[in-house]
Amino acid sequence: MFERLQVIDRRIIYVLLILVIALALLKPIGLPVKVGPMTQKMYDTIDALPAGSVLWLGMDLAVSTKAEQYPMVSVLLDHAFRKNLKVVSFAMWPNGGQIFDTLVAPVAKKYNKQNGTDYLNIGYKPGGNVALRAMVTDINTAAAGVDQNGQPLANTQLGQQVKKLTKDYVSFIVDVAAGDPGTTDYLNYVSTPEKIPMATAVVNVSVPGEMPYVQSGQYQGLMGGLRGAAEYEIMAKAPGKAASGMDSQSLGAALVVLFIIFGNVGYLTSRGKK
Amino acid sequence: MGANIFDPANLTGAIMTLAVLTFLIKDNPVFDLFQNGFVGLYFAYSIGLTYHSYIRPTIVDDIAKKGQYSYIIPVVLGLLVYFMFVPSLNWIARYPMSFWVGYGAGYILAFQPGSLMPQIYNTFIKFYGKASFLDNLNAILLFISVVTALAYFFFTVRKQGTAVGFAAETGRWVIMIALGAAFGSTVLYRITLFVGRMQFLLGDWLGILK
Amino acid sequence: MRKELPMILTVLSGLVVIFSRYFHYGMQLGLMDTLDKWYLVSSSFAILLGIVNLVKIHWGYIRRRKEGWWNSIVLLLCLFGYGILTVQQTVDGPQAAWIFNNIITPGDSTMFALIAFFIASAAYRAFRVRTKEATVLLVAAVIVLLGKAPIGDALINGWGNVADWILKVPNTGGFRAIIIGAAVGAFATGFRILLGLERAHLGGSGTK
The missing domain is CATH 1.20.5 (Single alpha-helices involved in coiled-coils or other helix-helix interfaces)
Incomplete structure (x- = not known):
């Protein structure tokens, strides 16, 4: 009888996954989220930055990772604006600049922050790591003189103030990354040679591969996946979509594990019989 | 509550979401149609974006207005790549390619060692000192993991019955744990992406989430 | 002209970066500042490369009425329609x-x-416990999967700590070895390109 556990139709798994996730969204159980040390370190580092210092936000993500990374950007902006930091954003990924525009609008309104004076969206520039490194020499030249919307950078207060991606102008870097080009480019071409401290906010799938840089202290903390965003939301006291997704993420994961157990019970029973 | 399911923006989003999800039942013409449409839109997006973020300002502002005529050289260099589509002259496309590849290689050689070194020397720290017993134990375990996993990647060394062989055997277990962690993280990541879509369908579109 | 000059161009452009980064005189010369900009401008003008390929392939499908050719029409319509729209506004x-x-x-x-x-x-x-290796992989995956979601700690208090330990110690060790290996590989490839041993970008056989 247990052997049949090996051959459950995939469509049953699909339907159950949809049901479990929907149910957990409709009737949340409110599983407690513990704040981990990596997110804590990142929060504390940003929290300690003096008002008016410049936070460089790398937007190296695409719309495809919306569920995990939009909450990260929103909560980072919330924290930065609450602490009166200036935010300069730059994207090596095509969607990054536009995503920043979408996400900054509600937070800027909440804290009454102005485009050009409190935040600046350099936006997407082609060329990946070379574009990033060119920002170290001169942001205006590297960006062809314009922001995400084609407006001259020189016309804005922040554009005039932040001339280079060096430690004279930028206090801290957070790269929100979904892959390459991304955090390792910041590490190789900016953070290490220019000695600007950085942290990273990556999709959950990248967390294991980024851990060595956390251990070595090359990252001042890491926000990993939706869980990381939820932890940050708790610390920043700005609950958003990350916290509300925790239950359904948990139950979805539990369902997958349950099916892995089913498969193995079936496998072991059939092997025992042979 | 109070969402309008006929709101054009959300309705369009919901149709897109559901159309892609039909693939779960089976591969079907609707899915193929949407998939091809997305590819077209995505490439088109990159045209508009690059045009306004780089091409136009370079030509209009830098070259025409400011008279930085030296930029004509990279413009021409970039355009040479299209000779790729002219069979008899496709060797001309090698010029921009050579520049990009060589420059990229130079970048790796010039910058990578700086960020790689901390990876190596941070493997050796915390063996002794003020850290707790547990921290020291973890530091030793980390050291063993790195060294044995590296030994596993020595494909050019004879391993049978040698110390390297023993280390490599241990390293294989380390790699298995790392890959397991990576797989677990991937599953959680993908589930989260779907949770995001359900939040959209149930919350933004149908308005039945609190 | 066809092979030698591009080869020299490859080597020179790579050497410029190294010279500008490692030598005091190179830093003062500012050659890299100019070439960075040239790289960005030239690569942005090559943006249509993938698109020309895409159009060629799908135009071929439509002309030959390959199965599903209407999908190619949709693709091209979206490409040109949205392309014009985004350039315009x-x-x-x-x-x-x-x-x-x-x-x-x-x-x-x-x-x-x-x-x-x-x-x-x-x-x-x-995911079956067929071999010892597969079992280790499976156990690590399950611990991390449930441990990084809040449910791990809700089931057994401390589950999350075990997941964190796996990520912090053996996982970090394994991935650090992979990072070091990949960096050495990238470094070697970089050298081969600058020594003229790697020629895939010049067409032909690729390596020598």
């Missing part, structure tokens, strides 16, 4: 942004979310 323009937010975003994020189902069913069918 930028991607942040009202209609262009509407399409981005309500068609591209939900479509693309659902495409990525689909994998959740395939990965769940693949984990169920393929």
Whole structure:
């Protein structure tokens, strides 16, 4: 009888996954989220930055990772604006600049922050790591003189103030990354040679591969996946979509594990019989 | 509550979401149609974006207005790549390619060692000192993991019955744990992406989430 | 002219970066500042490369009435229609942004979310305790999967700590070895390119 556990139709798994996730969204159980040390370190580092210092936000993500990374950007902006930091954003990924525009609008309104004076969206520039490194020499030249919307950078207060991606102008870097080009480019071409401290906010799938840089202290903390965003939301006291997704993420994961157990019970029973 | 399911923006989003999800039942013409449409839109997006973020300002502002005529050289260099589509002259496309590849290689050689070194020397720290017993134990375990996993990647060394062989055997277990962690993280990541879509369908579109 | 000059160009452009980064005189010369900009300008003008290829392939499908050719028509219509729109009003323009937010975003994020189902069913069918290695892999995966979601700690207090330990110690060790290996590989490839041993970008046989 247990052997049949090996051959459950995939469509049953699909339907159950949809049901479990929907149910957990409709009737949340409110599983407690513990704040981990990596997110804590990142929060504390940003929290300690003096008002008016410049936070460089790398937007190296695409719309495809919306569920995990939009909450990260929103909560980072919330924290930065609450602490009166200036935010300069730059994207090596095509969607990054536009995503920043979408996400900054509600937070800027909440804290009454102005485009050009409190935040600046350099936006997407082609060329990946070379574009990033060119920002170290001169942001205006590297960006062809314009922001995400084609407006001259020189016309804005922040554009005039932040001339280079060096430690004279930028206090801290957070790269929100979904892959390459991304955090390792910041590490190789900016953070290490220019000695600007950085942290990273990556999709959950990248967390294991980024851990060595956390251990070595090359990252001042890491926000990993939706869980990381939820932890940050708790610390920043700005609950958003990350916290509300925790239950359904948990139950979805539990369902997958349950099916892995089913498969193995079936496998072991059939092997025992042979 | 109070969402309008006929709101054009959300309705369009919901149709897109559901159309892609039909693939779960089976591969079907609707899915193929949407998939091809997305590819077209995505490439088109990159045209508009690059045009306004780089091409136009370079030509209009830098070259025409400011008279930085030296930029004509990279413009021409970039355009040479299209000779790729002219069979008899496709060797001309090698010029921009050579520049990009060589420059990229130079970048790796010039910058990578700086960020790689901390990876190596941070493997050796915390063996002794003020850290707790547990921290020291973890530091030793980390050291063993790195060294044995590296030994596993020595494909050019004879391993049978040698110390390297023993280390490599241990390293294989380390790699298995790392890959397991990576797989677990991937599953959680993908589930989260779907949770995001359900939040959209149930919350933004149908308005039945609190 | 056809092989030698591009080869020299490859070597020289690579050497410029190294010279500018490692030598005091190189830093003062500022050659890299100029070439960085040249790289960015030249590569932005090559943006149509992939698109020309895409159009060629799909135009071929339509002409030969290959099965599903109407999909290619949709692709080209979207490509040219949206391309013209975004050039005309930028991607942040009202209609262009509407399409981005309500068609591209939900479509693309659902495409990525689909994998959740395939990965769940693949984990169920393929994850068996057949060998010792497979068992270790499976156990590590399950601990991390449940430990990084809040449910791990809700089931057994301390589960999350075990998951964190796996990520911090053996996982860090394994991935550090991979990082070091990959860096050495990239470094060697960089050297081979600058020594003229790697020639895939010049067409022909590739390596020597």
